[in-house]
Amino acid sequence: MKRTSILLGATAVLVAAACTEQNQPKPQPVPAKPAVPVAQTPDAGPTTDARPGDARLGMMERYAIWKAKKEADEKLAAQLAAEEKARLIKFDKAKLRTHQALFAFEKKIRAALDEAAVKFNGKLDGEDQVKKLALSQRKSIEAQAKILRAMDPKGGNSNIATDHDVSLNLLANDYPEAILAFFQGETKPLADVRAEMDKREKKIAAWLEEVSASGKK
DSSP states (O other), X not given: OHHHHHHHHHHHHHHXXXXXXXXXXXXXXXXXXXXXXXXOOOOOOSOTTOOTTOTTSOHHHHHHHHHHHHHHHHHHHHHHHHHHHHHHHHHHHHTHHHHHHHHHHHHXXXXXXXXXXXXXXXXTTHHHHXXXXXXXXXXXXXXXXXXXXXXXXXXXXXXXXXXXXXXHHIIIIIHHHHHHHHHTTOOHHHHHHHHHHHHHHHHHHHHHHHHHHTTOO
């Protein structure tokens, strides 16, 4: 009788525990947060800092940017060159008579040296005659050099001041020395100095013509 009571008691405990577990509320699953959609931005084209080498740009876009920059640079360079030329013309136009006098002097001294190169070639006293001529010309060349320096003391204001300076130095030193070498059978020094003088004279003549014509209708 006792054994039966014990079994019934145990059975009652198990049934009560089962009922308690069934009556307890089951935990509800936490709903997952909905994914936030990523905003889609429209393609606004290349950004303002885009450069020709930007990987975000296509080949045609890079070429267009490069071409625009190249054209802008060329336009600016042309504008600056035109402004600089106008500045030089303005200065040299105010000194036109001085330039013309210098140029005439340079051609006169050269003509005398060229004449001596022919006249005294092969003569016993040919070298002495050329040296004498060069010495007699030196003072007048130095006087013209002073005029040139006074015209543009700081330099950089005249388009042909350097050409005058080079020409005067050639006439005072290199030209007579080249003639003496020519008498000794060396033709290259005289050919070189004449070529340099030709180049300077051509530039000076062309510039003076342009300056003289500037401002005329």
